[in-house]
C-alpha cells in the first residue's frame with residue numbers, strides 16, 4: 001500500500017506546489033508510481049506540469065466523475081488529478097451537507113482504494129484552512145511542510161502542528177509530521193541561517209537539507225517542466241533530488257518493516 005503524503009503550510013508561496021511537482025517527478029523517475037492530487041482552487045499543479053484534463057477533483061467531489069476518469073497521465077509513472085476554480089463550488093456543496101463530519105469525509109471516500117495502485121499519493125494543499133483542506137488532512141498519513149525562510153512561515157508551521165493535534169483529537173486520525181523542508185534558502189544571509197537553526201532546534205532531524213533560492217526553479221513552471229527536465233544540472237535539481245532520495249529511502253525502510 002502506498003504512502004499518502006500531504007504538502008501543506010497555511011502560508012502562501014512557501015513552495016508547496018514546487019515541492020509536490022519536483023518530489024513527485026523525482027520519485028517517478030526513480031521508478032515509483034506516483035499520483036499527485038491538487039486541492040488548491042488556483043489549480044497550479046496541472047499548469048506547472050503542462051497537463052490537459054477534462055475532469056478535475058471538483059467533478060470527483062461532486063460525484064460527477066469517478067477517480068479513473070479524473071486521473072490524467074503527466075509523465076511516465078506520474079499521474080495527476082487536477083484542481084481548479086470548480087473546487088470552490090464543490091466546497092460550497094460540501095458545506096450544504098448538514099453533518100460536518102460526513103462532509104469532511106467525502107474526499108476520503110472518493111479517493112479510497114487508490115493507495116493500492118500507487119507507491120505515493122501526494123496532495124498539494126491550498127494555503128487556507130478550508131473544509132477541503134481539513135478533508136485532505138483526514139486522507140493523508142504524513143505531512144511535509146515547506147517553510148520559506150521568514151518569520152511568518154514559522155507561524156504557519158505552528159498552525160499546521162495545532163491542526164494536526166485537532167485532527168487527532170476530534171477525528172481520531174493520526175497524521176505524522178514527517179518532514180520540514182526549508183525553501184528559498186540563501187546560505188549567505190544571516191537571517192536564513194538563523195531561521196534554519198530555529199527549525200533544527202524545534203524539529204531536529206525532521207528538518208531536511210534546504211532547497212536553495214533558484215531562478216531556475218521560478219522559471220521551470222512557465223516551461224511546464226519539472227526541474228529535472230528544465231535544468232537537470234542546476235543546484236535546484238540537486239536539492240530536490242536530495243529530498244527525493246530521503247523520501248525514497250524512508251519508503252524503502254517502511255516497506256521492509
Ligand SMILES: Nc1ncnc2c1ncn2[C@@H]1O[C@H](COP(=O)(O)OP(=O)(O)O)[C@@H](O)[C@H]1O
Nearest residue numbers: 012013014015016017018184212213214217218
Ligand atoms: N527555491 C525557490 N527559489 C526560487 N523560486 C522558487 C523556489 N521555490 C518556488 N519558487 C517559485 O516561487 C513561487 C511560489 O511557489 P509555489 O510552489 O507556487 O508556492 P505555493 O504552492 O506554496 O503557493 C513560484 O513562482 C515558484 O516557481
Ligand SMILES: [Mg+2]
Nearest residue numbers: 016017040044
Ligand atoms: Mg500552490
